[in-house]
Every structure is written in structure tokens, then in C-alpha cells.
Amino acid sequence: xxxxxxxxxxxxxxxxxxxxxxxxxxxxxxxxxxxxxxxxxxxxxxxxxxxxxxxxxxxxxxxxxxxxxxxxxxxxxxxxxxxxxxxxxxxxxxxxxxxxxxxxxxxxxxxx
Amino acid sequence: xxxxxxxxxxxxxxxxxxxxxxxxxxxxxxxxxxxxxxxxxxxxxxxxxxxxxxxxxxxxxxxxxxxxxxxxxxxxxxxxxxxxxxxxxxxxxxxxxxxxxxxxxxxxxxxxxxxxxxxxxxxxxxxxxxxxxxxxxxxxxxxxxxxxxxxxxxxxxxxxxxxxxxxxxxxxxxxxxxxxxxxxxxxxxxxxxxxxxxxxxxxxxxxxxxxxxxxxxxxxxxxxxxxxxxxxxxxxxxxxxxxxxxxxxxxxxxxxxxxxxxxxxxxxxxxxxxxxxxxxxxxxxxxxxxxxxxxxxxxxxxxxxxxxxxxxxxxxxxxxxxxx
Numbered sequence: 001x002x003x004x005x006x007x008x009x010x011x012x013x014x015x016x017x018x019x020x021x022x023x024x025x026x027x028x029x030x031x032x033x034x035x036x037x038x039x040x041x042x043x044x045x046x047x048x049x050x051x052x053x054x055x056x057x058x059x060x061x062x063x064x065x066x067x068x069x070x071x072x073x074x075x076x077x078x079x080x081x082x083x084x085x086x087x088x089x090x091x092x093x094x095x096x097x098x099x100x101x102x103x104x105x106x107x108x109x110x111x112x
Numbered sequence: 113x114x115x116x117x118x119x120x121x122x123x124x125x126x127x128x129x130x131x132x133x134x135x136x137x138x139x140x141x142x143x144x145x146x147x148x149x150x151x152x153x154x155x156x157x158x159x160x161x162x163x164x165x166x167x168x169x170x171x172x173x174x175x176x177x178x179x180x181x182x183x184x185x186x187x188x189x190x191x192x193x194x195x196x197x198x199x200x201x202x203x204x205x206x207x208x209x210x211x212x213x214x215x216x217x218x219x220x221x222x223x224x225x226x227x228x229x230x231x232x233x234x235x236x237x238x239x240x241x242x243x244x245x246x247x248x249x250x251x252x253x254x255x256x257x258x259x260x261x262x263x264x265x266x267x268x269x270x271x272x273x274x275x276x277x278x279x280x281x282x283x284x285x286x287x288x289x290x291x292x293x294x295x296x297x298x299x300x301x302x303x304x305x306x307x308x309x310x311x312x313x314x315x316x317x318x319x320x321x322x323x324x325x326x327x328x329x330x331x332x333x334x335x336x337x338x339x340x341x342x343x344x345x346x347x348x349x350x351x352x353x354x355x356x357x358x359x360x361x362x363x364x365x366x367x368x369x370x371x372x373x374x375x376x377x378x379x380x381x382x383x384x385x386x387x388x389x390x391x392x393x394x395x396x397x398x399x400x401x402x403x404x405x406x407x408x409x410x411x412x413x414x415x416x417x418x419x420x421x422x423x424x425x426x427x428x429x430x431x432x433x434x435x436x
Contacts, residue, residue, distance in 0.1 A: 031263050032170045032187055036163065070340035072267045072363065073254040090254025094163045094208065096224045
């Protein structure tokens with residue numbers, strides 16, 4: 001698994017899934033902490049395979065959606081389940097705390 | 113956005129990272145410079161660069177006062193320093209120190225995943241932005257509240273933003289924000305600025321900047337419930353007469369100082385009441401085998417060039433301790 005680059009207009013369809021959590025990383029090329037969180041997300045995408053899907057949206061390529069979602073800082077991670085935003089994480093997180101956080105969300109929202 | 117949490121507690125260390133002569137905790141200019149010197153002294157050196165390699169330097173859009181560079185991006189300078197430390201022979205791990213204690217064989221340093229034993233330790237963990245501690249600050253973090261203009265300024269194109277603070281960082285960031293925002297309101301609790309005269313001149317001659325002197329920020333307000341909601345206004349108070357006003361605003365950038373990142377080292381070395389590492393003779397701490405360099409120690413000037421100088425001196429002090 002890896003992080004898949006998508007356009008802002010793709011979010012709704014992917015977010016609708018209810019058999020897994022959809023994570024969208026809103027990122028930018030000029031943002032230092034975004035560069036730092038990228039490898040964290042890459043490694044977690046392998047560890048959480050089948051439970052959490054990882055996507056990223058460049059806010060400069062999709063300004064309309066970033067604005068609609070109220071993104072005013074990057075990186076911002078939005079987590080979706082069944083078409084609903086279930087959580088939002090702003091700023092850099094290390095792999096350990098982010099994995100624990102995502103596992104908790106998956107345990108709460110996914111059955112079986 | 114930057115990580116504001118210091119010394120987050122995770123699961124206990126499970127792997128042995130091994131033994132090392134000099135362990136450098138930190139990922140800013142003090143740590144990289146110490147790595148360059150220690151590598152050239154042929155000390156077995158490991159840099160635990162933490163979760164934010166580059167430190168505050170990497171988050172600074174332009175450095176104008178590092179000799180030899182009249183205008184360089186902080187990220188670029190940090191990247192170059194890191195490469196130089198690695199070519200000199202220092203190893204780098206992007207791991208964060210969680211705790212440090214004195215052991216029988218040296219200083220025992222634990223990260224979230226490993227435990228190292230070092231014959232000497234250099235604390236170069238820098239400092240994290242200080243928060244205001246007012247209502248709305250946490251609720252709107254990432255929704256209009258920011259501690260990093262370089263990261264978040266582009267989201268405030270043609271909007272009205274507030275900057276809190278009066279030091280060099282506040283003024284540099286306010287000037288940078290004018291490249292995006294339609295108006296930058298600078299709120300300062302005093303009636304004069306601490307910032308360098310050259311920055312003060314630029315600030316006062318910029319027609320996109322409005323100064324609110326002798327004013328403090330009491331509360332950040334906005335729309336918490338809707339998905340696209342964020343900061344909409346702030347409540348301000350005059351220091352002079354206590355009068356309160358509400359100001360419509362789209363973003364609040366806070367630059368009121370820094371708190372030294374010393375949490376893992378409490379109990380190992382003496383700290384000042386402000387939480388900085390107490391030093392004598394520049395980089396020496398209360399323990400002979402622990403040194404401190406850069407913004408983390410009790411120093412009166414926190415600059416890239418002074419952090420770099422500290423790093424060189426600390427590496428030399430460690431070399432003398434270990435090899436002479």
C-alpha cells in the first residue's frame with residue numbers, strides 16, 4: 001500500500017465507503033511539516049492495510065475543496081467513514097501516536 | 113502546522129539502539145553543526161533529529177543574517193547543514209528522545225522505539241512556540257489559529273489576519289503575511305517593539321500593517337460547528353484603560369516566545385526556572401558528560417549563528433572529555 005494522490009473532486013466518492021476508514025492528507029509542496037509527515041503516512045498505509053485507505057490532496061491543485069472544507073493549515077488529515085467526517089488531525093504527528101489514534105478510530109467505526 | 117506537543121509519552125522502549133560515544137538530541141542548526149564538528153573529530157556520533165528535522169530554522173521562510181547568505185530559505189539551509197553533518201560521518205535517526213537518565217555505563221537515552229547508551233550527551237532540542245492559553249486557541253488550531261506563518265500564510269490570501277507579539281519572529285512573520293493577507297493587524301501588549309531596528313523600520317513603513325499598541329488578546333471566536341468554519345473575530349483589551357473591543361478577523365498568528373524543549377532532561381541536569389538548561393562557560397551543564405547548545409540553554413541571543421557556534425563548542429568540549 002501507499003498513499004494515493006487524488007483530486008479534491010474525488011473525495012466524496014472515496015469517503016462514502018463504510019467498510020474502511022478513508023484518510024485524506026491535505027498537503028502542499030512548500031510546507032516543511034508536510035514533507036515530514038509523508039513517510040509516516042507511507043509506513044502506516046502498509047501497517048493499517050485493509051482498515052484505513054490513505055489519499056493525499058495538494059491544496060494548491062484543489063483550492064476549491066480545501067476552502068470548502070475549511071482547511072487553514074497544512075498538513076491537515078481528514079478521516080471519513082460512510083460519507084461522514086469522523087475526525088480531523090492538524091499538524092505533524094509521529095508514527096506511534098498517529099497509529100494508535102487511527103487504530104482507535106478503526107476499532108470504533110469498523111465492525112469485524 | 114507545527115507539532116506543539118513536547119515529550120509525548122508513548123510505549124516504553126523495547127529495542128536496544130546500542131552504544132554511542134556522542135549522542136546529539138535535536139535537529140536544528142546547533143545539532144547539525146555539532147554533528148559536522150564531532151564527525152570531523154571522528155567521534156562515533158548519532159543525531160536523534162526528532163520529529164521535526166530542521167527545527168525552527170526549517171520553518172523560517174527567509175534567513176537574512178547568517179553570514180555568507182544575504183537571503184536563504186530556512187529549509188534549504190537546514191537541509192544543507194544536515195547533508196554536511198552526514199558527510200562528516202555523523203549518523204542521523206528521525207527519532208525523538210523521550211527520557212534520559214544517568215546509568216552505570218553512561219547516559220541512557222530512550223526514544224519511542226529504542227534505548228541508547230551514550231558516553232556524552234548534547235542537548236540541542238531547541239524550543240517550541242509558546243501558546244497564549246486563552247479561550248478558542250486550541251479549538252481553532254488549524255482553523256485559523258497558527259504558530260507558523262511560513263506554513264499557513266497562503267490560506268489567508270486577501271483576508272484579514274492578526275499577529276500577536278512584538279519580537280523579531282512576530283515582526284518577520286507579520287511582514288511575510290503581507291504578501292498574502294489584505295491587512296495584517298499586529299497586537300502588542302507594550303507601546304514599543306523588542307524587534308531589531310531594521311525589522312521595526314520595515315514594519316512601520318508597510319501600509320498593509322496596522323499596529324495595535326498596548327493591547328492584549330483575550331479570546332478567539334468563530335464557528336466551531338460547521339465543516340468549513342473557523343476564526344471569525346477576536347476579543348481585545350486595552351492595557352491602558354481596560355476597554356474591550358471585538359475585531360473581525362480570519363486568522364490569528366501567535367509569536368509570543370518559545371519554551372525550551374527540556375522535558376526529557378528534567379532530573380538529569382539543572383534547569384532554570386524558565387525551563388532552559390542551566391549552562392556555564394557557554395555549553396557546560398551541571399553534569400560533566402552532558403552539554404547544551406542553541407535555544408534550549410539559558411542564552412540571551414537565540415539565532416541560527418549562535419546556535420551553530422554553540423554546536424561547534426559543544427562538539428569540541430565532548431571531544432576533549434572523551435579523547436583527552
